[in-house]
Amino acid sequence: MFERYSRQMLFSGIQEEGQRLIRNKHVLVIGAGALGTGNAEILVRSGIGKLTIVDRDYVEWSNLQRQQLYTEDDAKNYIPKVVSAKERLEAINSEVTIEGHIADVTPEEMEQFVPGVDLIMDATDNFEIRMIINDASQKHDIPWIYGSIVASYGVSYTVLPGTTPCLHCLMGDIPLGGLTCDTGGVISPVVQLVVGHQTAEALKILTENWDSLRQELISFDVWANHHSSINVQQLKKDDCPSCGTDAMYPFLSAGDHTKTEVLCGRDTVQIRPPSKEERDLDVVAANLSELGSVNHNTFLLQFKTDTNRLVLFKDGRVLVHGTNDAAKAKSLYHRYLG
Structure with missing residues (x-):
């Protein structure tokens, strides 16, 4: 052994x-x-x-x-x-x-x-x-x-x-x-x-x-x-x-843990929903397919706009790339995934 x-x-x-x-x-x-x-x-x-x-x-x-x-x-x-x-x-x-x-x-x-x-x-x-x-x-x-x-x-x-x-x-x-x-x-x-x-x-x-x-x-x-x-x-x-x-x-x-977090140095904001939720990535991909470039695998979905890239995980967590502005990230999140 x-x-x-x-x-x-x-x-x-x-x-x-x-x-x-x-x-x-x-x-x-x-x-x-x-x-x-x-x-x-x-x-x-x-x-x-x-x-x-x-x-x-x-x-x-x-x-x-x-x-x-x-x-x-x-x-x-x-x-x-x-x-x-x-x-x-x-x-x-x-x-x-x-x-x-x-x-x-x-x-x-x-x-x-x-x-x-x-x-x-x-x-x-x-x-x-x-x-x-x-x-x-x-x-x-x-x-x-x-x-x-x-x-x-x-x-x-x-x-x-x-x-x-x-x-x-x-x-x-x-x-x-x-x-x-x-x-x-x-x-x-x-x-x-x-x-x-x-x-x-x-x-x-x-x-x-x-x-x-x-x-x-x-x-x-x-x-x-x-x-x-x-x-x-x-x-x-x-x-x-x-x-x-x-x-x-x-x-x-x-209460001491934020729902929105700017990832230092990465020009990225992470957003977590108020509670865990299982997202159907196939359904989300279909909804976004006419709005921008979409690709996904078993674990996550990527959606690209003209200036930003959003990465959605199955638990509902999202990484908004291309900004360190939490307010802008929330706006994009609610616009496309909310």
Whole structure:
């Protein structure tokens, strides 16, 4: 059973007992971009028992430079990332149970995904979702590992509920904003380094080697040759609304989650309907066929106007490309899809 993991089991920190622990664990990966695909592949090759991947987007040409698991055919056919990732991960290790969900992570979805999960891996690109992950982690006592990349700069931090400061504790003290991959670019080496740090911490948690965990925020710039580790333990706040003595988990409140979101740097607005709805893409395509260019597959529909492109997912969520104006995006949404 464990022959394929023999080299991993020779490592003193894992051995056969650790491999059995890994085999019985369930990891939730939020995001299937550069960090998500890297994390997912290493975990699957390591023999994780179950892996759940959640992502809201589809494969684009600009993804292929750094997002492993995807091919040109995926970009040509606008295949949702979790669909391609699941197919290729199953080809890598058929022993692993893999679930893929095409979804935007809201508080409601997060509460559905976390039962039975032993670890959450952050591979997202915005702090709204990260704060939802952070609150769910604290509420359900599940460790999570934060990761972020932009340009040649990377950050990783492991959050252990009840032990380390949570991300909400750090937000007021450590500058985590700034450039995005779409505004500052990103190079592949920094992706691999952050993935390496995240998955090394993940293996420690999955094998229950708690004393080996770093418990520091690590950051580095591979181009400028800078590296630092920050002890943030003193930043833990007793009155933190996410992890303090009277925690309220504010980011799990549906009222704190927007229905319209400008996707930074992408000239795109995402619109979610007030409630989930199953859209019949064939019917929508027929309705739009005389108004512009329409094509669709099993998972999504694309509709092009003279200046914009609307992508409709089956759950009713829409990406309006070609604008960062939420009001204009809503107008287009209601005009064509409302």
